[in-house]
Each structure stands twice: as C-alpha cells, then as structure tokens.
Amino acid sequence: MDKVKVAVRVRPTNRREKELGTKTVVDMDNNQTILQALKEGHDGRKAAKTFAFDHCFWSMLEDDPKFQGQEEVFKALGVEILERAYEGYNGCIFAYGQTGSGKSYTMMGTHEQKGIIPRLCDALFENIKTMTKDDLTYKVEVSYMEIYNEKVHDLLDLKGNKQNLKVREHSILGPYVDGLSMLAVSSFEDINNLMNEGNKSRTVAATNMNNESSRSHAVFNIVLTQTITDLTSGVSKYIKFFKNMYHQSD
Numbered sequence: 001m002d003k004v005k006v007a008v009r010v011r012p013t014n015r016r017e018k019e020l021g022t023k024t025v026v027d028m029d030n031n032q033t034i035l036q037a038l039k040e041g042h043d044g045r046k047a048a049k050t051f052a053f054d055h056c057f058w059s060m061l062e063d064d065p066k067f068q069g070q071e072e073v074f075k076a077l078g079v080e081i082l083e084r085a086y087e088g089y090n091g092c093i094f095a096y097g098q099t100g101s102g103k104s105y106t107m108m109g110t111h112e113q114k115g116i117i118p119r120l121c122d123a124l125f126e127n128i129k130t131m132t133k134d135d136l137t138y139k140v141e142v143s144y145m146e147i148y149n150e151k152v153h154d155l156l157d158l159k160g161n162k163q164n165l166k167v168r169e170h171s172i173l174g175p176y177v178d179g180l181s182m183l184a185v186s187s188f189e190d191i192n193n194l195m196n197e198g199n200k201s202r203t204v205a206a207t208n209m210n211n212e213s214s215r216s217h218a219v220f221n222i223v224l225t226q227t228i229t230d231l232t233s234g235v236s237k238y239i240k241f242f243k244n245m246y247h248q249s250d
C-alpha cells in the first residue's frame with residue numbers, strides 16, 4: 001500500500017452556482033483531472049491542463065456513467081486503511097478544500113448517503129463481531145482533542161476541564177497527549193454522539209468562519225486494541241492500533 005494517497009472529488013453544482021449559470025471547467029478521466037481554460041490563449045485555442053492523482057471521483061451528476069458516489073469513495077479510500085489497521089498500521093484520512101467544497105459530505109455524509117467515517121466505523125464493528133473468539137478480543141476507544149493557539153484541550157473531558165494537556169514522547173509509540181480521555185465505544189452511534197458532545201466544547205465553533213477559526217484544529221482518534229490470550233496459560237498480549245481518522249481544521 002502506498003504511504004500517501006491523494007484523491008480529488010468534484011461535487012455537484014449548488015443552487016447559487018446554478019443561478020449564476022456557472023460553467024463547469026473540471027472534467028475527470030480515470031485518475032486524471034482536466035481543467036479547461038475559460039479564455040483562449042495567444043494561439044487562439046483554449047488550453048486544458050491535466051493533473052494525475054491516485055483517485056479522481058466525479059460526483060456531479062448521478063445519471064452520468066462516470067458518476068462515483070459515497071460507496072465508491074469508501075471502497076477506494078476506506079477499505080484498505082481499515083484492513084491495514086488489523087495488521088497494526090496507523091491510518092489517517094483528512095479532507096482539504098475551500099469552504100463548501102464537500103469535505104464534511106465526503107467524510108461524514110448524510111443519513112441517507114453515509115460518508116467515509118460512518119461506513120468505516122460500521123465495517124470496523126461488523127468485522128470485530130465476526131473476528132472475536134475466545135482467545136481473540138477487540139476493544140475500541142476514542143479520544144477527541146482541540147489544538148488551539150498551540151494549546152491542547154481534551155474535548156471529551158466529561159468534567160468539562162479546560163486545562164492544557166502536555167504532549168510527551170513515548171519511547172516506542174512516539175508522541176502522545178498525557179491525560180487525554182479515552183472512552184470505550186461499540187458502534188458508530190457511540191462515536192457520533194461523542195463527536196457531537198466534543199464539538200460543543202470547542203473554543204471555536206466548527207461553523208465559525210473567521211480568522212479565529214484558522215487557529216483551531218480538532219483531532220479525533222480511534223484506537224483499536226487487539227488482545228490475544230493464550231487460553232492454556234491465561235497470558236494476554238495486547239496490540240494497540242492507532243487510527244487517527246478525523247482531523248478537522250476550520
């Protein structure tokens with residue numbers, strides 16, 4: 001698996017863009033994104049620029065044969081990262097783009113059109129159900145923190161403490177946030193509820209688009225722990241997989 005994969009997605013035009021009669025200048029062909037020039041160049045021709053990415057998702061018109069929806073995005077980006085988590089690899093997916101470009105839709109989606117995170121979590125808990133045995137058990141825990149003005153706050157501190165947490169270095173696991181709450185979850189619903197609770201504690205509301213917001217980063221972590229127990233001796237071996245799944249910076 002490549003260490004880093006880059007994917008581009010084109011969302012449908014919104015009402016405002018339609019009302020303004022906005023012309024679509026982006027086209028996609030397999031893993032290529034083609035940008036059409038609006039004006040003719042010196043030679044009188046409209047030049048097109050082509051860029052190659054690991055994936056290009058064309059999500060403009062549902063009845064277009066090249067349309068790729070939430071399911072295709074998840075299959076291309078989410079499935080492999082989940083499979084690798086069971087092998088002990090850390091994974092991270094983050095969405096980048098200007099406001100209204102479709103980051104939340106791709107990552108979280110809607111009730112009818114679930115995005116990567118709910119699909120990934122549903123698959124994670126479904127897999128755990130089928131993989132759990134007497135000598136093999138799994139535990140999923142989450143943490144949620146905000147980095148604001150270079151200070152770290154625990155967004156899942158049930159006591160509502162707003163103290164600054166210290167970032168320390170573990171000799172094997174690397175950097176970690178000391179004292180960050182880790183809460184056990186058993187479904188996407190649990191995760192979603194904790195994300196919503198955590199969002200209420202953020203210094204800068206996720207919808208607040210001003211200069212302040214650019215200093216706020218929210219990091220949601222899912223940690224999968226696999227426990228293998230030698231049933232004859234009763235000795236357990238813990239393997240922790242860190243999945244940094246959601247990094248939102250507003």
Ligand SMILES: Nc1ncnc2c1ncn2[C@@H]1O[C@H](COP(=O)(O)OP(=O)(O)OP(=O)(O)O)[C@@H](O)[C@H]1O
Pocket residue numbers: 010011012014059097098099100101102103104105106
């Ligand atoms: N692929 C898509 N298919 C259908 N609708 C989409 C798609 N992508 C985005 N939208 C719609 O476009 C609007 C803006 O998308 P979204 O809220 O995901 O943007 P965003 O990049 O997260 O914006 P912000 O940075 O302001 O939070 C929403 O109404 C969303 O439902």
